[in-house]
Amino acid sequence: MQDEIWTVLPQRYPLLLLDKVLSVDSGRSVKAIKNVSVNEYCYEGIGSDACLDDFAYPWSLVIESFAQAAGILLYDLWGERMTSRNYVIMFGAFNNIDFGKSAVPGDVLEHNIQLVKGLDDCVILSGTTTAGNEMVVDVDRIIAVIRSNTILGVSGMVSS
């Protein structure tokens, strides 16, 4: 299913943060993993005096990885609009995202995601990310939207 990641998700290096899809229950849930490696871009430049805390995988990238795993689920809804240059996928809102243990290199982030509601231009997602058996991130609600490029005006302001 690795091919699926490349064909379904529009993100590329250095922001393609998903390695393997374990299972998909179409329209309902997805299970996918991201391996955290010390060779990743975000660890560049960490000095020789670094300690384990310095290698805590950034929370923002954990959430981005979670959302990309959800993207696998959204292909059934949004189809080729997802990789089209005429559309862009964006976050709409977060509600109650809890942070647990920090992931570090060597950890495998496992995303378990449920599609709470799927609409033509908007979805509500819920789920957890774990490393081993420990909770890394617990997501109550993430709302994501897909929008046509044409609404993005000059300077990135939405013009309508």
Next chain:
Amino acid sequence: MTLQCNRKRQRNYAKPLYCIDAVLDVGPNNITIKKMLSANEELFKGHYPHHPVFPGIFLFETIQQAVVHHGDNFHGRVRPVRIKKMRFFHPLKPGDSFLCTCSMSDPSEGKMIIVHGKCHVNDTVIAKAEIVFRIEE
């Protein structure tokens, strides 16, 4: 094996996560920072290849780094515990620059700080968030 670390300050963020270009104002309960977006930034290569958009999650990262910077000056190490809510209103593209303004509550008995963060371009709000941080020992 656990590595020990006695340094008080948190690490400087590595690429592609630099989110603070300038600290404009910092006080006991507030901080304002500026971030400029250049087409040269590596992250735009992958987000997205044909259509660069600043990742919304990096607005959370910006608020977090601002609060960490504020913590370095006033409280010590801080880490996020919960995003209570965050709303995204407008996308940003290369060439834009925005300010991130955060106001912090005084630490509670549990050493929790509630942060109200807002990313804005002039009067236009790009995103706003309410995030709980904890002061680490």
